[in-house]
Amino acid sequence: MSSSLQPEVPAPLANLKIQYTKIFINNEWHDSVSGKKFPVLNPATEEVICHVEEGDKADIDKAVKAARQAFQIGSPWRTMDASERGRLLYKLADLMERDRLLLTTMESMNAGRLFTQAYMMDFEMMLKTLKYCAGWADKIHGQTIPSDGDIFTYTRREPIGVCGQILPWNGPLIMFIWKIGPALCCGNTVIVKPAEQTPLTALHMASLIKEAGFPPGVVNIVPGYGPTAGAAISSHMDIDKVSFTGSTEVGKLIKEAAGKSNLKRVTLELGGKSPCIVFADADLDSAIEFAHQGVFCHQGQVCVAASRLFVEESIYDEFVKRSVERAKKYVLGNPLNSEINQGPQIDKEQHDKVLELIESGKKEGAKLELGGGRWGNKGFFVQPTVFSNVTDEMRIAKEEIFGPVQQIMKFKSLDDVIKRANNTTYGLAAGVFTKDLDKAITVSSALQAGMVWVNCYLILPSQCPFGGFKMSGNGRELGEHGVYEYTELKTVAMKISQKNS
C-alpha cells in the first residue's frame, strides 16, 4: 500500500486526559438516565482507564427521539445541500487530523492496537475512508426510467432514516468511520453504540462532530452493553435500520429482533473462518508474508483472519518452516511502546477463548510448531502460535479463534481444496496465491466469499464493497454498493399527457 506522505511517528501523548465520558445526544453531554457508569480498561495492563456513563434502553429512547427530530422533513439536516453534508464530513476529517496524536494514543491504550500502526497506516486509512464517503454525498443518484405508458418515472435514493449502529472493539475508530461515514453522506441520522470495551474514541469523535458543525441530533452516541443498549437498538420500534459488526452469534439475535419488532433493515458484518489457498506456483515468500499478516494482524482479532491456510503438498514443508520463522519475530508488550509489535487480546473472555482453542488443537492432534499458551503475568497476551498438520474436523479448523493462531493444512487436488475451502457456514474472505491466470480467475469465482484476495491479503481500501456470503453477514459496507445500502429507494410515477423517448 503506497502512501504519499510518511510522517515521522511521534511519541504517544503522555498523561492522556479522558475528557469525554458521557452520553452524547443532540450535541450535548448527558448522564445516564439510571445514573450508572461502567469501567473502561487498558488490556495491556488490566488497569481501569476511566469510567463512562452506562446507557440503557431509556438513553437509547432519548437518542432516538433526537435523531427522529433531526430527520423531520424541513429540518436543517433534511434541507441541507448534499454537497454540504460532504463538506461537513471533510471538516470532520480535518479535525481528526488535528487530533491525530490524541486519538491514536487513546485507541492504542484502550483497544490494544499498536501505536505506531494506529498513528500511521490505520489513521491514514480512516481519513481516506471518511473523505471517500464525503465525496459520495452529492453523487447519490436515482434514475429516470423509460417505463411503459404515458408516465414520467424516476427513482430517488432517500436516506433511510434513523440508523442504529453497533460497533465492535477490534477497530473502534475505523469501524466508527466505516459506519457513520456512509450513513451521514446519504443523509441519515444515527445512534452509535460503541463496544463496551472501547467507547473512548467514539466519544472524542462526538466532540469533533459537534465542532465540525453537524446539526444537533444527527449523530448521537450511547455507550453501554450489548444485552441492554444494543438490544434496545435492535428491538426499537422507531429505528429504521441497524448495522452491526461483531460475532455471528449476536448477529443472529439482532436479525431476529429486527423481525420481531418493526422489520428494520439489517446490515451485518460477522465472523469468518477465511481460507487462503497457496498453489505450488505461487511466489512463496510473498504468500508466506501475506498469509502471516492475514492471521496475525492485530493479534488475530480481525473478521477476515486467514485462519485456514491450505498449502499445496509439494511446497508444504517449506511453507511451514518459513511461516514458523516469520512468527518468531514478535516482541510482545504494551502497544504504546514503539519497540512492541504484538499487543494484548482485548479482554479476559477473548483471551481465555483463544487459549481454550489452542488446547483443543493440541488435544485433537495438530502439531504445535510454535507458541501454544499465554504470555506474561499481566495483560491479556497470547504467544504467537502456529499449528501444522491441521485437519478439517479439528475445532481450530472450524471455529473462529480471533487470536494469534495459524492453522496450516495440506492439499493435493484443486477441486477438493475448493470444496474444503467452501465447507463452512462462514463466507467472509479468501485468499488465492498463484501466478496462473486461469487459476486466479476460476478459483476466485468458485470461492464462496464476499472478499477474495489474489496474491495478497487484508488490502481493504474504501472503494471496495465489503461483506460476507452465507453466515458471515448480510449486505455490504463501503464502495458504491455499500454506500447505497444507506438509502431507501422511492419510485415516483407521474401521469403525463404524452411520453416521448
Place this chain on the structure above:
Amino acid sequence: MSSSLQPEVPAPLANLKIQYTKIFINNEWHDSVSGKKFPVFNPATEDVICHVEEGDKADIDKAVKAARQAFQIGSPWRTMDASERGRLLYKLADLMERDRLLLTTMESMNAGIIFTKAYTVDFEVMIKGLKYCADWADKIHGQTIPSDGDIFTYTRREPIGVCGQILPWNGPLLTFIWKVGPALCCGNTVVVKPAEQTPLTALYMASLIKEAGFPPGVVNIVPGYGPTAGAAISSHMDIDKVSFTGSTEVGKLIKEAAGKSNLKRVTLELGGKSPCIVFADADLDSAVEFAHEGVFCHQGQICVAASRLFVEESIYDEFVKKSVERAKKYVLGNPLNSGINQGPQIDKEQHDKVLELIESGKKEGAKLELGGGRWGNKGFFVQPTVFSNVTDEMRIAKEEIFGPVQQIMKFKSLDDVIKRANNTIYGLAAGVFTKDLDKAITVSSALQAGMVWVNCYLTFSFHCPFGGFKMSGNGREMGELGIYEYTELKTVAMKISQKNS
C-alpha cells in the same frame, strides 16, 4: 397503460382439466412424502376444484437438495451463458402465450380474478415482465474499481444460490413471474411455495418450465401451507434467500426465522394502508376514477390498495358523491362469466375479516354511503362499500382491510395531511392528485412510501423498482434494483506489479 395489441377475448376454456397436481422437483412430479393432499377451491362457488399433493418439511428438504445440486460450480445452470438463461425465459414466455387461455381460465377459477382482465391486461403485463427479466440476464454488470494500491479490483454480481419464494394468493401467476423471473435471470435456483389457496397456475408453469428446457433442479415447486412448508423454507439451513409476499404479520415471522436459522437474505413485500391525497386543483373525474380503481381493483385484494383517501375540504362533498356513483357500477358473480366485473374474496377467513371491519366502521361512526355487507348466498362476495366522514382513529382508517371498501377522509392543511398520511407503520404506496408542479414534487418527496403515483394509481410496470418503506417490507422487486437483489456481490482484489489509470 397502453397496449399495442388488443386481442378479442375468447370464452374461458370449458371443462378445464387440472393436469398437474403434484410436487415438482428436478423436472419430475412427486407425491408428497407424507402422502397427504389438500383441497383447492373455487371462491366464487365454494366448490372443490381438485386435490393437490401437500408438501411439508420433508418435501422442502428434497427440493432444496435438488436446487443445491443444480447450483454447483460446473453444473449446466452455472456454466450456461447468461444470454442463454435469457433465451430460456423468452421461451417460457412463448409457451405461456401459447397456453394463455388455459392459464387465465385456471387463474380466474382458482383465484377469483375477473377472466376478461386476466386474459388481457394482466396477462400482457406478465409476458412483458418475463421478457424484461429475460433481457437483463446478460446485463448483470459488476464493476472494475479504481481502488488504492497496486491492485486490480473488480466486483462480480453472482447469483445468491438457492432461493425460497413464498407466493401470495391475490395474484398467483403474476407474483410467480415477479419472483421466478428475476431469480432465474440472475442464475439462482428456486424452491417456490405457492399460496395454499392458489397452487394451480404455478404447477402448470412447472410443466412449461420443463418444456422450455430449464435444467432439472433449477425450478422446484412445493405446494403446501404456510406454517409447514413456508416455515420450513424460512428456517432452512441451506436456503440462501427467502422472498415473501403476504401479510406484515407473517413477514415478521419469516425475518425472525431467517435470523434464527442461517441469516438467509430476506425480501419482503407486505401489507399497506396506502394514502391518496387529492388536492382541490386536481382533475376531479380522473382522480375519482384512479382512487376508485386503486381500492376496488381485484375486490380490494392488493397490497397497494388506496384505502385511505384524503380529499381537500372544498371538493370533498362532490368527490364523495362521484365516488359513490362510480362504486355502483359493479355486477357481482362468477368471474369466469363475461359481464361480471366483481368477483369473490379468496376465502371465508378473508371474507369474514372484511365484513368485521365494515361493521367496525359502522360502529365507530363512519357514514356508510354504499354497500356494507355480504352479497349473495354462495361464494365469498362482499358488496362494494364506501364510507365517508372517516376519521384517523377508526379501525377502517388504520387496519388493512383487503376488501372492496373505500374510506374517504377530509383535509384542510397541506402539512397536516402529509403528517396524517405518514402516520402509519406501513409505507407501501401513495397517490398524489394535483396539477401544481411544486406540490407534485414536494409532496411525493415527503410521503414515506416506496411507490408514489402522481395523478394516477396502480400503473405498474416491471421497469419500476417496487417495495415498501417501514413495515410494508424490506427490499425491492423488479426494475434494475430489484433484479440486483437476486445477486450476491463478490469483490476480487488482485495484486499487480504496477497499476496505471
